[in-house]
Amino acid sequence: MSSTDGTTELAQNAAETPSVEAEQDETLTPEAGEGEAVEGDEQEADDSEEIEHDGAKYRIPKAVKPLVMMQADYTRKTQEVAKTREELNNERESFIKESEARRQSEKDIGRVAVMDEELEQYKKVDWQAFRATNPEQAAAAFQDYSMLRDRRDELATKVQTDVQKRSQEAQQTFAKRYAETNNTLARDIKGWNQDTANKLRDFAVANGASQQDILTLAVNAPLVKLLHKAYLGDQLIAKQAQAAKAARIDVARPTQEAQPLTSVTRRPSGNAKAGLHDGLSADEWLRRRNAQVKRK
Numbered sequence: 001m002s003s004t005d006g007t008t009e010l011a012q013n014a015a016e017t018p019s020v021e022a023e024q025d026e027t028l029t030p031e032a033g034e035g036e037a038v039e040g041d042e043q044e045a046d047d048s049e050e051i052e053h054d055g056a057k058y059r060i061p062k063a064v065k066p067l068v069m070m071q072a073d074y075t076r077k078t079q080e081v082a083k084t085r086e087e088l089n090n091e092r093e094s095f096i097k098e099s100e101a102r103r104q105s106e107k108d109i110g111r112v113a114v115m116d117e118e119l120e121q122y123k124k125v126d127w128q129a130f131r132a133t134n135p136e137q138a139a140a141a142f143q144d145y146s147m148l149r150d151r152r153d154e155l156a157t158k159v160q161t162d163v164q165k166r167s168q169e170a171q172q173t174f175a176k177r178y179a180e181t182n183n184t185l186a187r188d189i190k191g192w193n194q195d196t197a198n199k200l201r202d203f204a205v206a207n208g209a210s211q212q213d214i215l216t217l218a219v220n221a222p223l224v225k226l227l228h229k230a231y232l233g234d235q236l237i238a239k240q241a242q243a244a245k246a247a248r249i250d251v252a253r254p255t256q257e258a259q260p261l262t263s264v265t266r267r268p269s270g271n272a273k274a275g276l277h278d279g280l281s282a283d284e285w286l287r288r289r290n291a292q293v294k295r296k
Helices: 003-016 020-028 034-046 065-123 127-133 135-188 194-206 211-218 221-252 282-295
Strands: 048-053 056-061
Touching: 048 065, 056 065, 065 135, 127 135, 135 211, 135 221, 194 211, 194 221, 211 221
Parallel strands: none
Antiparallel strands: 048 056
16 A cells, blocks of 8 residues: 555544544533523522521522511511510519508508507506606506507508509509500501690590590500590591581582573564564464454
């Protein structure tokens, strides 16, 4: 075989056998549709929504968001119920302690009253004559009197201190509940302010509420919200009644004064057509007809 033929054969073999670089290029080159799959994955990854939980932000699939929000709402309501239960327990304990302290004060007041009666008996004693007749008994009696007076003053001071303490605690509790109630109303009633509160108070008083009822409302948000709805309903009814009254007045009032009717007598002109004809009015035709009958 000549060199020329060998060269030709080698060239043909090289053309039929793929090179290593070609194989590498073919391996690295994505097949048809691979690029679209990647783009689809990115779109799936972007099919999410951002939520916030406990101050942190998270990205979750949109399909999962309703479940997460439902769980968050359930957790919030559970926490509110737990908080309400805790507040009720605290109020119950406070009520029990206050009731016990009040009963103890009532007992102490009763003891002070008994001591006052005993001291009144001692005040009737003639101590000078008593000492003259029986100095030892007089001294013992005066000592009992002095001890009773001191115990009475000490117990009366304790009662007064307890009453003042309970009054201060009641004022503090009322102020706290009043602030909490206003925060709740500001959240649940649009435009809540002092002017709205005054209007509701006046509305309640106008419907028979007492001063004690007003104090109860001031620390009871659910009752205030019900009162607010009643107030809005009353305002709406008043506006509707006023509009209906105005409409009745407009219907009764004439738009224009009635003018008296005037009759127009048609007088024949100099060249008016004589006799009966269709151009005459009914009255004129009847008048001419009667005149013709009379002439006959």
